[in-house]
Amino acid sequence: MTQMDKEKTLREVxxxxxxxxxxxxxIRDVHTEVMFNKGDFFLKRGERSDSYLILENGLMRSFVYDYDGNEITTDFFSNHEVVIEVLSLFQQTLSDEYIQALTDCICWKIDLDRFEMxxxxxxxxxxxxxxxxxxxLFQSKQRSVEMITxxxxxxxxKLIKEKPQVIRQAPLKQIATYLGITDTSLSRIRKELTIG
Incomplete structure (x- = not known):
């Protein structure tokens, strides 16, 4: 990535x-370039987060395992978004979540100590x-209410409208768990929308 790309991305964020x-x-000068290959982890459960990323290009997701051992996607991070596990980073607790690259990703990383300074x-x-x-906080509250209402x-x-990149690049199973439904239900919804 060029300095111009970095400049543009960070200005947007x-x-x-x-x-x-x-x-x-x-601010730009304290961000360092990091790359992730598809499948690489930025953070794993049980680790303490010490930095966050600005995603230049690519798609990442955060997920947990439920009590039955199923993967549940908790969030997606697309181009020009902040990739962060807020609780672990700012409370310095061990993470309950995993953050993983779903595609090859180019990111700009800033360490917690530099950010705080x-x-x-x-x-x-x-x-x-x-x-x-x-x-x-607003988005989190809105999402928890929408899951019910x-x-x-x-x-x-809503996901298509707000994060089309997720629809294009994330596996159906991960989108389904994010929406709180089975992949069979998601396939049916997609089919109905295509027909309708």
Whole structure:
């Protein structure tokens, strides 16, 4: 990836009116390029997270195993999104989740100690962090309510609209567990939508 790609991606992610050009340069310089091959793990259950990623290109997912040992996808991360296990990173607890590359991925990594240093010294980053965290909290709450109030078809259509990259690149089984349904149900929904 070129410096221009890095610049563009990080600018898109760290968008905040209080961040100056100078701030963005400092933030950009502490991110290092990391690549993951399809199937590689960024984080495994039982590990303590010490960094987060900005995904330049590719698709990743977080997942857990339920009480029966089935894989359940908890989130997908697509281009220009923050790949993070918030609890493990900021509480410094052992992760309950796995984060894995579903495709080859190009990412920009920032270590927790560097982030904290900048967070306390750049006011705009501090405000960006609060806004980002609020948005994540909002999305998490909305998703938990929608799992109860929306039909599986509605949830699938919302995923198509909001994360088309997931529909194109993630295996059906993983999409189904994310939507809280079986892959048979998902196949039926897809068929009905094609016919309809």
């Amino acid at each position: 760290y968008r905040h009116p209080l961040l100056t050009e100078e701030d963005l340069t400092v 900048l967070y306390h010294s750049i006011q705009g980053l501090n405000e960006w962090g609060r806004a980002w965290m609020s948005e994540q 929306q039909t599986a078809t509605e949830r699938y259509l």
